[in-house]
Amino acid sequence: MNSHLILRTVSKFLIPLIVVYGLYVHFHGDFGPGGGFQAGVIVAAAVVLYALIFGIDACKVAVPPSWIRIGMTVGVMLFAGTGVVTWLLGGAFFDYDVLKYDPDHPAGQHLGIICVELGVLFTVATVMVAIFYAFGSRTPDISDEDW
Amino acid sequence: MADEFLLKVYVAAAVLMMVGMALLLVRLIAGPALYDRALAVNSFGTKVVLFLCLFSLMNGRQDGVDIAILYALMNFIATVAILKFFRYRGLTGPMTSLPGSSKFDRLREARRQKEAS
């Protein structure tokens, strides 16, 4: 029997809770503290917890590095693409009102912010996991006596 | 009336907790072993969670409780990461293996070996 049994059980229980919490923080950027950046870090933290417990190889099977690359690109493209779309529609860069004009209700603002924040979420979450993969894959080059 | 009284109670509890946090900081700096420091950081995190809850009730806003939930979770991950790093000298190795070996798993295992080769 493995002596990390307790850590394993509790971490497995916590991973879905952390992911849902991160996305809650993302989608409630309007009403409370939150937004794409924080949410991305929290979602990445769930993946990092998985990698800590089950090893980085298992984590690379679950969240492949190719997905990470695609996620980074899609995030940046969503972010910049929102700006380009507003620009093409005749407004300034990131002029969200052009997306859906409504004099009473800032619907265009909401739509634009949702798109931009989704881009930030994708980019931050995947970049965080990518940094973890990059740093975690390094073998320690300091010998034990130097600590 | 009762609200003013409770505000005083909250402030008193917050001050008591801050004294506790200061004591823990002493242990954090003085602690002879690494594990004393890890313990002090973990306990400090618990106090931060309680402090955030007190603070948000004092203000009547919910933001603090949100951050408190997050802090409780992140505190756990941070402790696990620190301990794993100093025990295995790295964050990559598996601490335990995944259970189960269904057909799906075998397919994935084959794919991973193909990627590795």
Place this chain on the structure above:
Amino acid sequence: MVRYAIILALVMLLYWLTLSFYFEPLIVGFGIASVLFAVGLCYRMRILDSETVPYMHTMTTIGYFGWLFLEVVKANFAVVKAVLRPDMEISPTLLTVPTPQKTDIGKTMFANSITLTPGTVSMDIDDDGILVHALLAEMADPDDFVEMGQRAGFSVSEVSS
């Protein structure tokens, strides 16, 4: 596994609604999307099993937590007394407690209950049982842990996974 995925999705949706409390269709839609993402990630991670989704035992677990809380309150005063006494009479002791539980989650529940009770900390778990560090010598009696072990096992129904 499908059963676990469905239960996990329902519980996560409840959790989202608890956190959010906005019942507009857009926000609830976002919630459903998040829940599906989380369940999908768990599926990719191969952790959709009875340890990730122990929500079938919620009622017995709540009852057990109530009993445990009383035990914690009782044990706390001894520790507070030991900590605050000027001469601080303590006698740290090591002992091994057998684990009668069958499932890993039952063992986890038992070990965490031992840690939660002040004065005893579970230090290591292996085939022999749980290595417990007790602060006071009178807490280091393996017979005292038998009832807690039975209740912990009962609280997760001890259905083999």
Place this chain on the structure above:
Amino acid sequence: MAADNTHSAPANPVDIPWDAVLEWGLALASTGLIVSGAIFVLAGALGVLRMPDFFTRMHAAGMTDTLGAEFILLGLMLQAGFSQMTLKLLLVAFFLFLTSPTATHAIANAALKSGLKPQLGPYKAPELSEIEGKTPSEGAH
């Protein structure tokens, strides 16, 4: 409020302000819980500071994590009433209940595996006069 339903009593001599009584009762109950929780937290921190070795400090820290935290959160829940805040505080309490013993177990396990030997047997805090004669490093351990 209760007095309004009893039509047999024509005039109520002492009008008990039930709202204020309830409010103050809740306030006092939560005061007791919060203050005792804060005292437990403080005692735990003090224990972490003055216990002799690592494994005994762990017990003091665990005390803070359990009873101090739960008492404070219970007191706050009484104040929050039936609202979303109570549910969120319950979540905080649940996560602390779950993660803090696990973290304590992980630290203890890592310390044990790294070769830190627990100091066993009866122990008494040295007298103040004994400490003064020693060097500070001996006293701190």
